[in-house]
Amino acid sequence: MASITAPTDRSAPHLADVSSRPNALQRVVNVWRYRELLVSLVRKELKVKYKNSVLGFVWSLLNPALYLVVFYVVFKYFLGAGLPNFAIFLLAGLLPWNLFGVALGAATGSIVQNPSLVTKVWFPREILPLASIGAGLVHFVLQTIVLLGALLIFRSAPSPTFMCLIPVALLALVLFLAAMSVGLAAINVYARDTQHLLELVLLAWFWMTPIVYAYEMVAQKSIGGVAVGNKLLLNPITGIVITFQRAIYNKVDVITKPNGVPTVTHVLPPHGILWYLAILGITIVVSLVLLYGAFHIFGRLEDNFAEEI
Amino acid sequence: MGASIEIEDVSKRFKLYQEKAHSLKERVVKLGRLPYEEFWALRNIDLEVAQGETVGLLGHNGSGKSTLLKCVTGILRPTSGRIRKAGRVAALLELGSGMHPELTGRENIFMNGSILGLSKAHVARIFDDIVAFSEIEHFIDQQVKHYSSGMQARLAFAVAVNVDPEILVIDEVLSVGDEAFARKCLDRIKQFQREGRTILFVTHNADLTRQICDRAAVLDHGHQVMVGPPGEAVLAFRDTLLKRGLDPLAEAGITAEWGTTKQVRIVGAQIIYADPTAGHALPDEPVKVRLEYDAPERVDDVAFAMNIHDQNGNLLVGTNSDLLGLDIPSVRGRGEVTFNLDRVPLLDGVYVVSLGVHSHDAGTSYDHRDQKDFIEVLNTTKTVGLVHFPMHVDISSASHDTQAAL
Numbered sequence: 001m002a003s004i005t006a007p008t009d010r011s012a013p014h015l016a017d018v019s020s021r022p023n024a025l026q027r028v029v030n031v032w033r034y035r036e037l038l039v040s041l042v043r044k045e046l047k048v049k050y051k052n053s054v055l056g057f058v059w060s061l062l063n064p065a066l067y068l069v070v071f072y073v074v075f076k077y078f079l080g081a082g083l084p085n086f087a088i089f090l091l092a093g094l095l096p097w098n099l100f101g102v103a104l105g106a107a108t109g110s111i112v113q114n115p116s117l118v119t120k121v122w123f124p125r126e127i128l129p130l131a132s133i134g135a136g137l138v139h140f141v142l143q144t145i146v147l148l149g150a151l152l153i154f155r156s157a158p159s160p161t162f163m164c165l166i167p168v169a170l171l172a173l174v175l176f177l178a179a180m181s182v183g184l185a186a187i188n189v190y191a192r193d194t195q196h197l198l199e200l201v202l203l204a205w206f207w208m209t210p211i212v213y214a215y216e217m218v219a220q221k222s223i224g225g226v227a228v229g230n231k232l233l234l235n236p237i238t239g240i241v242i243t244f245q246r247a248i249y250n251k252v253d254v255i256t257k258p259n260g261v262p263t264v265t266h267v268l269p270p271h272g273i274l275w276y277l278a279i280l281g282i283t284i285v286v287s288l289v290l291l292y293g294a295f296h297i298f299g300r301l302e303d304n305f306a307e308e309i
Numbered sequence: 310m311g312a313s314i315e316i317e318d319v320s321k322r323f324k325l326y327q328e329k330a331h332s333l334k335e336r337v338v339k340l341g342r343l344p345y346e347e348f349w350a351l352r353n354i355d356l357e358v359a360q361g362e363t364v365g366l367l368g369h370n371g372s373g374k375s376t377l378l379k380c381v382t383g384i385l386r387p388t389s390g391r392i393r394k395a396g397r398v399a400a401l402l403e404l405g406s407g408m409h410p411e412l413t414g415r416e417n418i419f420m421n422g423s424i425l426g427l428s429k430a431h432v433a434r435i436f437d438d439i440v441a442f443s444e445i446e447h448f449i450d451q452q453v454k455h456y457s458s459g460m461q462a463r464l465a466f467a468v469a470v471n472v473d474p475e476i477l478v479i480d481e482v483l484s485v486g487d488e489a490f491a492r493k494c495l496d497r498i499k500q501f502q503r504e505g506r507t508i509l510f511v512t513h514n515a516d517l518t519r520q521i522c523d524r525a526a527v528l529d530h531g532h533q534v535m536v537g538p539p540g541e542a543v544l545a546f547r548d549t550l551l552k553r554g555l556d557p558l559a560e561a562g563i564t565a566e567w568g569t570t571k572q573v574r575i576v577g578a579q580i581i582y583a584d585p586t587a588g589h590a591l592p593d594e595p596v597k598v599r600l601e602y603d604a605p606e607r608v609d610d611v612a613f614a615m616n617i618h619d620q621n622g623n624l625l626v627g628t629n630s631d632l633l634g635l636d637i638p639s640v641r642g643r644g645e646v647t648f649n650l651d652r653v654p655l656l657d658g659v660y661v662v663s664l665g666v667h668s669h670d671a672g673t674s675y676d677h678r679d680q681k682d683f684i685e686v687l688n689t690t691k692t693v694g695l696v697h698f699p700m701h702v703d704i705s706s707a708s709h710d711t712q713a714a715l
Contacts, residue, residue, distance in 0.1 A: 015315060015393035018383045037423040044420060048411040051452075121400060121407040121424050122383035303386040306379060307323055 021303075024295040030124040038127050042134035045106075049135070060139045064146050067094055071212055083214065083267065084254055088156045091147045092248035093211035093241045095140060096173055100237060101202045103136030107181030108188050108195045112309055119306045126298060129181040133174060147248070162247035165276055169243040172283040176236050179290035186294075186301040189308050209237050215245075216266035230269075236286065239279035242268055246276060311395070313476060313507035314358040314381060319390030321351040321376055321531075350376040351387070352531045360395070361505035363498075365518040365539060367546040368528035369553065374511045377528070378402060378480050381509060396475025396507075399425060401465055410454035414445060414464055417453055421468045435471050442497075443467035444490070463490055470497050477501060480511045495521070515543040515620060515658065520693045529553075540657040540688050544589070547620070547659045551683075572608050573640060573666045573675040577601040578682050580662065589685035590653050592697035596684055598648040600664050607641040608675070614665040615648050617684070619695065620658060631669060654697040657688035 022030065031038070050056040071090050083089050107129035111118060114128055151158070188194040210218060210232065221228050232238050245268055246252075252270045255262050269275065324345040351373045358364045366374040379385040380392055382400040407424055408417050418439055422432030440446055443463040445456075453461060469477065477498075498521060501508060512518055518525050518539045525542035527534040529549040535542060581597040582590050590596050598615060614629035630637055630646065653660075662684060665677035688697070 015312065015395050017391060017393050019319070019380065019387050019390065019392040021386070034423070034426065036428055037420075037426075040420045040423045040429075044409060044412060044416070047416070048409070051411050116409065117407050117424070119379075119384065120402050121421075122398075123424050123426075304323070306384045 021299045024292050024299070027124065027126060027295045027299060031126055031130065034124050034127055037123055038131055038134060041127060041131035042138065045131055045135040046138060057142060060142050061146055064091065064094055064098060064143045068146070068150070075212065083265070084251075084256070085154050085156050085249070087150050088147075088154055089214070089245060089249045089267075090212060091150055092245040093209070095143050095147060096169070096240055096244050097206060097209060097211055097237065098143065099136050099140040100173060100177055101206065102139065103133045103177055104180055104184070105195070105198060105202065106135065107132035107177075108184040108198055110181075111185045111189050111305060112192065115309045118309055125302055125305060126182050126295070129185040130178065133177055133181055136177075137174070151248075157250065158248045159246065159250040161273055162243070162250070162276070165243050165273065165280065166247055168277065168280045168284075169240045169247075172280045172287060173237075173240045175284055175287035175291060176240075179287050179294045181294075182291070182298050183294035186298040186305075189305055190301065205235070205237070208235060209241055210245075211241060214265070214267040215242050216268060219269070220266065233279060236283050239276075239283050243276050243280060311360055312357050312393075313360045313362070313395050314356070314509060315391075315393045316354055316356040316377070316381070317391045317393075319351055319354045319377070319380060319387045319392060320349060321373075321380060321385065322388040323348045323350055349531050351380070352533075354390070354528075354533050356526055356533070356536060358507055358509060360507060361502070362523050363502055363508040363510060363521055364536075365522035365525035365542065366509065366511045366528060367513070367518060367525055367542055368511075369550060371530070372528040372549075373531040374528050375402070375480055376531075378478050378509065378511060382478055394476060397426065397472075398476040398478055399469040399472050399474035400478040400480075401469045402478070402480045408453050408461055408465060411452060413452055414440075414443075414449040414456070417464065418449075418468055421465075422472065425468075425472050425474070427472060435473075439464075439467045439471045442471060442493075459490070466494055470494075470501070474506070476507045476509065478509045481513070515546070516693070518543055519657070519691075543657065544659065544685060544687065570673060570675050572606065573602050573604040573611060575600055575664055575666060575676045575678045576603045576643070578662075578664055578678055580682055580684055589687045592654060592656070592686060592688060593652050593699075596650045596653050598650065598662055598664070598682070598684075600646045600648075600678075601643065602640065602646065602666060602676075603643045604640045607639055609639045610668045610673075611637055611640050611675070612667060612669050612671075613637070613646045614667060614671075616663045616665075618661045618663070618680075620661070625655070625660065629665075629667075653684060653686050654699070655686045656692060656694055656697055657686050658695075660684045660686065 050059065053059065055062075068087055068090060072087055075090075076086055110128040110132045111125060117123075117128070118125065150156075184194055184198065215232060215238070219228050219230065219232055249267070252266070252268050254265050254267055256265050257263065325348050354373075354377060356364070366377065368374040376385060378400070379402065380387050381394065382398055382402070384400075384402075407421055409420065412420065415436075418436060419429065419432050422435075423429070440449055443460075443466075445460050445463060448456065448460065453464070456464070479498075495517075498508065502521070508521075510522065522539045522542075524536060525539045525546075526536040527542050527545045527549060534549060535545045537545075578601065579597075579599045581599060582588070583594040583596070600613060600615075602613075604611075612629045612631045614627070616627040617625045619625055628648075633648075660683065661680050662682040663677065663679045664682070666675040667673060668675075
């Protein structure tokens, strides 16, 4: 788009087509050119969210803290099924999940909630759902403060080796999130029920992901005579969550004494770093394919955003 | 001069769903095939705007002018056809373009700048100019939701004109805000014109069109009626309004309803131009306004009156047969009264004629015929304003130097 180039020489105009659909690659280039807008929109989203609130950013810390307390109490004391250092285990999975769930929810509504921008000015529309992901990442960073606090309190050490996988896991998460966000944000303009349906789907998805329970506890079960095994990994979030748990919780097996008898409980897949890396690699490749498709769908649906809003 | 905006055979179709079905359930149930009507907001528009040219878009509400502007800025994508443009476009579409109510004026300036593709450092450099132009220094750190509509318009306009766009797209924004600010915006628009920037401009205001546009295009229900000199375009625009039965005066609020006795009835009226085939008068040509009456019974106390208004409802002249020195003793049966205008010293436009028959003291109105007849005046010069003053310009100077300087 010429609208983003630096002021050109007025005597030699370069005519750029504004009426044809840019392809997925051009869309990515446009988003990159508008990265400053992306940053301002992230800042805007954060500012608007906490404008006129006294506690401001503390609210985004209170969310995981509250989850932590509730789940901790319920699982450790009510159900008596807690793992040792359950708080660390829970937070390790909850933080990436929160990033996913909250950002996807915000991104899905991002276009319909910004009519003053969408109907009045041109910019690559994908920026809006991507800005929701950006705001989610800021919250994610803030929420790691809660995690660091918990690590200190429980004197639990993460795995230095597996910590190297965290950036990869985060990349996989952001790519998957971007694909879902861009696609759903566009669909939601035409079918507003998408955002409500998404809330339900996310609720189910949360419980289908090994966050409050351990991966191995379910993988070893069989449902209707069929072993669950690594079918759990069909959920792309599972691979990401278990990587976070492997790095931060840092225990593959734990020894619990439910009836006074020491029993070994398997928590996470007892594989090496390459196994985890392979899972993440697959997630990244799948996400990139989905992202390409999402940009394509977005480009087709974008034509009438300004009218449909 | 090369083209700055090229609009080639652009059409835009909207689907009007009979029931706005935004819910997923309805879409699923009907498998995405909801009953809809096609509505063509734009049909085969062709318009080329040259570098440094100012083109006005005239059209009634719903004529497609705003849709066209949105297609040019890329907000909407045309269904068919191609639009190309050269350089950055700053668009002012309606009030508060792209302003977020929860953010302060300062934050909005930065966000608007980045929407227009400027870096933060760039916006910081022009920030003071923007604030100075907007004249809202004291409120710049307040949330925009506390701004009046005039203040929002000021801020939006200040951003748009200070970001150094190659193309400025304006949709009816000059009508907001006070006169002093509108004047300032107009001055800035004229500065843009001198700097060779391209302006695409939507307005209802005929005077403004004549004043600043090099050319104007008239849209009517998505069709392009004409593109041409502003004076002709304004006439064509008024034709479209009149054909649609839209009264250009209605908005100006000129309605005169009073009871009439019908003792003398106006049965017809004609505007007669010097050139009967032209359908308009040039400013120095005579025009006759002829009125046909019918008085079934003899009426003694009678005078014929004529008022001419401009499109904004300003009375240009109001007169009657008494004032013009014609004493009509009585009327009976059919007859004609002709007001002979030696010249119509007006710049171009459509002027509205109202006729009436009343008693000498105007205490009794027999009949009237309001706003049904029009005098069209075509001005061939680019002079702006309302009155065609017969004039010319001279220069005399003491030395050759002054002349050279001029």
